[in-house]
Amino acid sequence: xxxxxxxxxxxxxxxxxxxxxxxxxxxxxxxxxxxxxxxxxxxxxxxxxxxxxxxxxxxxxxxxxxxxxxxxxxxxxxxxxxxxxxxxxxxxxxxxxxxxxxxxxxxxxxxxxxxxxxxxxxxxxxxxxxxxxxxxxxxxxxxxxxxxxxxxxxxxxxxxxxxxxxxxxxxxxxxxxxxxxxxxxxxxxxxxxxxxxxxxxxxxxxxxxxxxxxxxxxxxxxxxxxxxxxxxxxxxxxxxxxxxxxxxxxxxxxxxxxxxxxxxxxxxxxxxxxxxxxxxxxxxxxxxxxxxxxxxxxxxxx
Numbered sequence: 001x002x003x004x005x006x007x008x009x010x011x012x013x014x015x016x017x018x019x020x021x022x023x024x025x026x027x028x029x030x031x032x033x034x035x036x037x038x039x040x041x042x043x044x045x046x047x048x049x050x051x052x053x054x055x056x057x058x059x060x061x062x063x064x065x066x067x068x069x070x071x072x073x074x075x076x077x078x079x080x081x082x083x084x085x086x087x088x089x090x091x092x093x094x095x096x097x098x099x100x101x102x103x104x105x106x107x108x109x110x111x112x113x114x115x116x117x118x119x120x121x122x123x124x125x126x127x128x129x130x131x132x133x134x135x136x137x138x139x140x141x142x143x144x145x146x147x148x149x150x151x152x153x154x155x156x157x158x159x160x161x162x163x164x165x166x167x168x169x170x171x172x173x174x175x176x177x178x179x180x181x182x183x184x185x186x187x188x189x190x191x192x193x194x195x196x197x198x199x200x201x202x203x204x205x206x207x208x209x210x211x212x213x214x215x216x217x218x219x220x221x222x223x224x225x226x227x228x229x230x231x232x233x234x235x236x237x238x239x240x241x242x243x244x245x246x247x248x249x250x251x252x253x254x255x256x257x258x259x260x261x262x263x264x265x266x267x268x269x270x271x272x273x274x275x276x277x278x279x280x281x282x283x284x285x286x287x288x289x290x291x292x293x294x295x296x297x298x299x300x301x302x
Contacts, residue, residue, distance in 0.1 A: 091248050094215045098189060100246060101213065104168040111145055114176035120282045121151030123272035124206055127234055127292055135159055136203040141190045141225070142210030146173030146180055153179060161202075163190050191218040197228045200297075206234040209290065212247045219255070226259035226297065233261055233295040236269055240289070252293045261295035268292075 091097065100106055132138075134156045143149055143162030152160055161184040164170050170185050186193045191214070205225050214221055225233055233256060241249025253263055269290040270277060277283040 090245065091215060091243075092245050094217055097213070097215055097246065098165065101165045102168075103166070106166065111147065114145065114150075114172075115147065115282075116150070116154070118147050118151045118282060119273060119275050120208075121148045122274050123236070123269060123292065124148060124208070124234065125152070125155055126272045126274065127267075127294060128204060128206070128232070131232055132204055137201070137230075139163070139197075139202040139205045139228070141194070141205060141207045142213075143169075143173070143185060145169045146177045148206075148208060149173070149180055149183060150177040153177075153183070161185065163188070163193050165189050189218070190214075191221040191224065194221065194224045194228060199227050200230040201228055203229070203231045204234065205229045205232075206236070208236045209238075211235060211237050211250055211252065212242055214248060214250065216248055222255045222259040226256065226261050229261075229297050231297055233297070235293045235295075236290055237293065238289050239268075239291045242289075252291075256293070256295050260298055262298050264294040264296050266291050266293050 092100070128138075136157070136159060138152065138157055138160045140148055140160070140162045143164045144166070146162070149160055149162055162173075163186045164173075165188060167187050170187055173180060173185065186196075190210070205228060211221075235252050235256070237250070237252050238247075241247075241251060243249045253266065257263060269287055269292055270283075272292060273281070273283060275281045
């Protein structure tokens with residue numbers, strides 16, 4: 001004889017007699033906020049919707065600028081600003097990257113001052129001076145308006161040359177540092193320009209915050225640098241790599257090792273500074289992300 005279920009509860013608790021509705025915890029919390037503070041809740045909801053609509057609009061604008069920006073003559077700095085606001089983390093196509101870096105005053109690449117002595121440039125000498133002579137052949141990739149080359153010249157290193165993608169930057173170099181009038185500077189993308197150099201034709205190649213702008217399609221530049229350098233390669237670049245519409249997170253040590261170079265040492269850029277780390281001495285806090293990577297060409301002269 002079966003027992004009578006006086007309470008009305010299911011005979012078998014494992015088999016509920018009907019479905020029940022329960023709000024998720026986050027929904028309960030949201031519902032509670034809406035009841036207790038409807039004005040604040042409505043304001044936050046509208047603000048969140050506004051930011052979502054802003055993100056949608058910016059990304060649609062980015063897509064349009066990527067497709068038609070160059071054809072319509074939209075300035076590269078404006079396009080870069082929109083990409084940055086939209087939080088784009090994928091580097092733009094190679095032609096757009098070239099267009100941006102070749103501008104007259106590319107944001108982040110334009111330096112209005114032309115110092116005669118540079119604490120930033122002195123860090124290059126701090127590393128290379130014990131390894132090379134004043135007659136060594138030196139190539140800077142991404143020499144911009146010539147601050148590093150001028151500093152090296154003033155320190156007695158006269159056998160130099162540079163590669164720079166921006167013709168405008170090279171014009172500023174010639175204007176600001178007339179003493180560099182005889183220093184050759186090849187204008188064009190580094191990955192294509194360096195191909196005309198003979199193997200082992202320079203003793204040292206160095207870069208400073210340049211390889212972070214190298215497009216993934218141009219990865220072969222690492223091998224080209226290893227081919228052209230006869231003794232050493234110095235790369236002052238981001239420690240972990242940066243990812244944005246104009247940057248790609250290269251692993252500098254691994255890339256040059258894969259190209260056949262022997263790693264010597266890595267030092268934080270900050271420890272190479274010969275003076276106080278202040279803006280007056282060309283230091284900014286984002287430079288703490290950068291290291292100086294030194295490599296030796298396998299079989300190269302000491």
